[in-house]
Amino acid sequence: MGTVIMHSVVSVDGFIADGNDDVGPLHDWYFNGDIPITEGGDGQYDHSGAGGRIKVSRASAEYVRSTWETIGTIVMGRRLFDLVNGWEAQPPAGDHVVVVSHRPKPEGWHPEASYHFVDDVTAAIGKARELAGERTVAVNAGEAGGQILAAGLVDEVAMDVVPVVFGSGKRYFGGIDGRRLLEDPHVVIQGEGVLHLRFKVRR
Template sequence: MGAVILHSVVSVDGFIADENDAVGPLHEWYFAGDTPIIPPPDDQRYDHSGTGSGFRVSSASAGYVREMWESIGTIVMGRTLFDLVNGWEGQPPAGDHVVVVSHRPKPAGWHPEASYHFVDGVPAALAMAKELAGKRTVAVNAGEVGGQALAAGFVDEVAMDVVPVVFGSGKRYFGGIQGQHLLADPHVVIQGEGVLHLKFKVRR
C-alpha cells in the first residue's frame, strides 16, 4: 500500500478557506508561474481555474508539485468540497479515483463514467481509497475529513503549501481536531514563488 498524505494549500495562520469557503489568494501561485505542471493539452483538461491558462507554477515548485500529483492514485475529500467544486466535473486534478466522505449518495446521473465513490465515514473511505490506489499515494484533503483521518491514525505524512497571507479566521487545515499530534521535523522544505512547500512525517 502507498502512503496516506494529508495535503492542502494553507495560509500562514492555518486556514484553507475563509468562513464562506472562499480561498482568496491561496491558489494564485498555481497559475502565476512560467512552468506547466501538466504538459498540454492535458493541462487544459484539468484546468479548473477559469483562466484557460492551465496550471503554471514557478520552476522551484514545478518538480515538487509534478512528482506529488503523479504519485497520487486516490483523492479523499469531504462532501462540502465536492459540492463547492462539483467534483471537478469528474476530472480531479490528480489521481484516477476519488472517494467522497458523505452521508448522501452520488447525485443522480452525475458523471457515471468517473471513478467517484461516496462512502459514509472516514475509516471506510480510507479503506476504499487504499484499495483503489494500490501502491500509489492516497491524498486526503485537509479540513474536517483530513483532521479526522489524522486523529484516527490513518495519516502517514502532512504536506502543506503555505501561502504568505493571514486569514484571521475561517476553515482550519486540521478541522476541529482535538488533542496533541506529533510530527517529525520537515523532510521537505522548498521555497517557491508565493508559496512554501513543507512535508512532515507523522510520529507514531
C-alpha cells in the same frame, strides 16, 4: 500499500479558506509561474476550479509534478465535493476519488467517473487504498482530513504555505481535538509565493 498524505494549500495562520469558503489568494501561485505542470502541456493538469491553466515557478514545478504523478486516489469531504461539483468528474490528479459523506452520489452525476461515496473515514481510507494500489492516497485537508488524521490513518502532512493571514475561516485540520506530533519536515522547498512543507506523522 501506498502512503496516505493529507494535503492542501494553507495560509500562514492555518486556514484553507475563509468563512464563506473563499480561498482568496491561496491558489494564485498555481497560475503566476512559467512552468506547466506537465512538460508537454498535454492538459492532464491544465485545469482548475477557475478554469485556468496551471503554471508554477521553476522552484515549485518539479515538486508539484512529482507529487501529483504519484497520486492514485483523492479523498475529499462532501462540502468540497459540492463546492466544486466534484471537479466535473476530472480530478486534478489521480484516477479515483472517494468522498466522505453520509449522502449518496447525486442521482445521474457522471456515472462513468470512478467516484465512491463512503460514510465512514476508516472505510473511506480502506476504499481509497484499494483503488490506489501502490500509489499515494491524497487526503484533502479540512474537517474530513482532520477526522482521518485523528483516526491515525495519515502517514504524512503536506502543506503549501502561502504568505497571507486569514484571521478566521476553515482550518487546515478542521476541528481536531488534542495534540498530534509530527516529525521534522523532510521536504522544505521555497517557491514563489509559496513554501512547500512535508512532515511524517509521528507514531
